[in-house]
Amino acid sequence: MDAQNPGDLEAALVGVESAVRLVFFTQTFGCETCLPARQIVDQLASFSDRISVEEFNLVLDKPEVKTYGVQRAPAIAVVGEEDTGIRFYGAPEGHELVSLVEAIALVASRDSGLSDESRARIAGVDQPIDIQVFATPT
């Protein structure tokens, strides 16, 4: 998937089968990438009626900030029937954008796509695990 090609992004999302909410957190001051991030999120949501966007303010909307556990803006929570715990911090570009599109498609499919062994391994997890992946656009 080529992040620079909107056609590729649209092709990946146009047929998503279940609803995905992109819960977007912004802040009014000191966030140069918040507007570009919101524009990207809006563009992705335009590819399917099943993708919607909700926006909250990191400073003003304290209950939602707490619910979604975001600490910085811009932040995108990818939410299906339930909160998946998947977050993107920063305005996604390049590989990061591809990852976001893939995450949306994954959440919509409701199938992690992992092997049976992997699923079994994960099923045994009963304490919090927080995974942070540092990425760059290229």
Add this chain to the structure above:
Amino acid sequence: MALESPHITASVVAAVEYPDLVQQYRVTGVPKTVVNDHVEILGVEPEASFIDQVVGALA
């Protein structure tokens, strides 16, 4: 993994935008994965190995 378990959360962090986090976690190359603030995985690993290391962070 986050999709499979309510206990697991996963964030992608745009390194360019958060130099303080890059410094805190000593990110010198990407992708770099940090699990529960103490297990580090550099680069891309095969699924089974990755999951082992992530779950291993609880040990």
